[in-house]
Amino acid sequence: xxxLNNLGYYLSGxxxxxxxxxxxxxxxxxxxxxxxxxxxxxxxxxxxxPEVLNLFLRYFxxxxxxxxxxxxxxxxxxxxxxxxxxxxxxxxxxYPLLSSKRNDFDKFATVCSLLSQNQHLTLEGFKxxxxxxxxxxxxxxxxxxxxYILDSLKMKI
Amino acid sequence: xxxLNNLGYYLSGxxxxxxxxxxxxxxxxxxxxxxxxxxxxxxxxxxxxPEVLNLFLRYFxxxxxxxxxxxxxxxxxxxxxxxxxxxxxxxxxxYPLLSSKRNDFDKFATVCSLLSQNQHLTLEGFKxxxxxxxxxxxxxxxxxxxxYILDSLKMKI
Numbered sequence: 582x583x584x585l586n587n588l589g590y591y592l593s594g595x596x597x598x599x600x601x602x603x604x605x606x607x608x609x610x611x612x613x614x615x616x617x618x619x620x621x622x623x624x625x626x627x628x629x630x631p632e633v634l635n636l637f638l639r640y641f642x643x644x645x646x647x648x649x650x651x652x653x654x655x656x657x658x659x660x661x662x663x664x665x666x667x668x669x670x671x672x673x674x675x676y677p678l679l680s681s682k683r684n685d686f687d688k689f690a691t692v693c694s695l696l697s698q699n700q701h702l703t704l705e706g707f708k709x710x711x712x713x714x715x716x717x718x719x720x721x722x723x724x725x726x727x728x729y730i731l732d733s734l735k736m737k738i
Numbered sequence: 739x740x741x742l743n744n745l746g747y748y749l750s751g752x753x754x755x756x757x758x759x760x761x762x763x764x765x766x767x768x769x770x771x772x773x774x775x776x777x778x779x780x781x782x783x784x785x786x787x788p789e790v791l792n793l794f795l796r797y798f799x800x801x802x803x804x805x806x807x808x809x810x811x812x813x814x815x816x817x818x819x820x821x822x823x824x825x826x827x828x829x830x831x832x833y834p835l836l837s838s839k840r841n842d843f844d845k846f847a848t849v850c851s852l853l854s855q856n857q858h859l860t861l862e863g864f865k866x867x868x869x870x871x872x873x874x875x876x877x878x879x880x881x882x883x884x885x886y887i888l889d890s891l892k893m894k895i
Contacts, residue, residue, distance in 0.1 A: 588747070591748065594747065594748035594754075679790060682787070
């Protein structure tokens, strides 16, 4: 087994291939601006090879490993802001990604910081988070289009 | 940029997610047993994110990065036996894979060693290579079924 430091580089390499940094928007009537914003770090893998996901779980000491609905994969995921800020983001600053996924990570880290300052509850902060989120890769898979989210704000203010 | 040692762990992590160890069989009438056997280490990636594949190229100082025919991906690949034996296999012994892909790597290393001893030119050695190759993952994508390859030998001996 590699040392903890070597494992850090290994897991960043694995993340550069299989990991995702995402920001999700869910409609919530009770929220000031009508949307809940959640950040998520996840790593997927075929159900037959869950070993490295369990390694992420032991290394980060937070998150969960669960079957993904609808396909033959399993996912390690952290969605709570506190461990994202205190564990995940410091990890990827110490053991940096070396692909263009680094750009997603940088935007993700900014969004998490804005969320921790409750900036998503202000119109300006929320719009900034929407901009950052939709500049990140993978936005094609999102349920709501950027235009739809921004248009909905007009009815709130 | 991480040190060379840290990069070794990073690239093994990336390989555990995105890499493949394969053994291919191609019909060749002029070969003693009618089949050419080739080993290949490859790492695939979406065309929009070739950075880490170029990192593999610089790190291993062999192989090539090429667009994959038929889909929107690009592939780093080493198919020559000498660099597989002298560079790739020693790398993954020093910086081990931590998923079940390790089993594929172990079989792959045995096949490469058998090829270097020309064991694929003997009936016994060839059959052992076929057994090992079809125990490795990803055999579903192979062009020829194990039974077809083994049956064809009967006409040769």
